[in-house]
Amino acid sequence: MSQKNAENIIFTQNLVIEDAKALLAFEEANKAWFAEQIGGRPCHFFRIDAIKEHIEELLCLHALGKCLPMVIKSQSGEILGRVNLRDITDRDAELGYRIAKKHIRKGLASLAVKTMAQEATERRHTALIANVGTDNLGSQRVLENTGFVRGERIEAYTSLNGLPLDVYRYRLTLPAPAKNKGVHDNKG
Numbered sequence: 001m002s003q004k005n006a007e008n009i010i011f012t013q014n015l016v017i018e019d020a021k022a023l024l025a026f027e028e029a030n031k032a033w034f035a036e037q038i039g040g041r042p043c044h045f046f047r048i049d050a051i052k053e054h055i056e057e058l059l060c061l062h063a064l065g066k067c068l069p070m071v072i073k074s075q076s077g078e079i080l081g082r083v084n085l086r087d088i089t090d091r092d093a094e095l096g097y098r099i100a101k102k103h104i105r106k107g108l109a110s111l112a113v114k115t116m117a118q119e120a121t122e123r124r125h126t127a128l129i130a131n132v133g134t135d136n137l138g139s140q141r142v143l144e145n146t147g148f149v150r151g152e153r154i155e156a157y158t159s160l161n162g163l164p165l166d167v168y169r170y171r172l173t174l175p176a177p178a179k180n181k182g183v184h185d186n187k188g
Contacts, residue, residue, distance in 0.1 A: 010080065010108065012115045014062075015069040017055050019079065023071070024051045026079040026100060033101040035161070037136070058084075068119060072099070072108055083112035085120060085128070092127040093120055095172075109142040117146065121174045128174065131157060131167040140168065148172045 015023075027034075028046055035041075044050055058069040066088050072081035081099040097112045120128055130148060132139045144150065148170040156164035 010072060010074060010111065012070050012072050012083065012112065015055060015058060015071050015082075017052060017059070019071055020048060020052045020055055022073075022077060022079045023055065023082075024048055026082075027051070030098070030100050034098055038098060038133075038160070061086075068093075068116070070112075070115070072112055081108050081112060083116055085116055088125075090125075092125055092129055095128045095130040104138065109139070110146055113142060113146045113148075117172060117174065121177050124177055126174055128172040130170040130172075132170060133160070134166045134168055140170075143170045143172075146172070 027041065058067060061067040062069060068085040070083050071079050072083065073079055080103045081097060083097040085093040085095060087094045095113065095116055097109060099108050117128060130143055132143065134153065151169045151171055153166060153168055155166045157167040158165050
């Protein structure tokens with residue numbers, strides 16, 4: 001899926017091992033921002049060999065049908081964000097995303113969520129789940145504006161910077177995939 005913005009064409013694509021250098025640059029440039037918003041990565045993560053290992057792990061999980069890792073890129077190849085489906089079952093999957101600080105409020109999170117909803121629909125999932133910190137109003141707006149419905153509040157779901165983090169569990173019920181045009185049910 002792609003969209004035009006004032007800077008260039010933005011698109012999403014599956015994460016590949018060749019993204020390692022750009023992914024490391026993305027993670028390093030946003031290290032403090034992500035630590036503040038969704039929790040930090042361990043120090044050893046910020047090395048090219050660790051990034052390649054991380055990508056290989058995700059690709060193995062993808063091959064097993066357990067996750068779908070994608071990146072949001074500019075036309076020049078800069079990674080602007082990440083989006084994934086994880087904990088995939090026959091029926092649903094959990095959505096997660098992170099957008100570079102300098103690219104928030106540009107519609108990239110909405111693009112990411114819509115892309116994954118389309119992917120999940122094509123894979124015949126019935127729902128997407130997303131857990132969002134109760135104080136993360138930006139992500140709550142993105143999810144609500146893309147059709148997610150806020151559900152239960154889960155106290156101390158995880159921790160952020162050593163403190164318990166409460167989340168809202170959001171759910172998007174997906175439509176049935178479109179049937180192929182030109183195919184008719186021939187019941188006489």
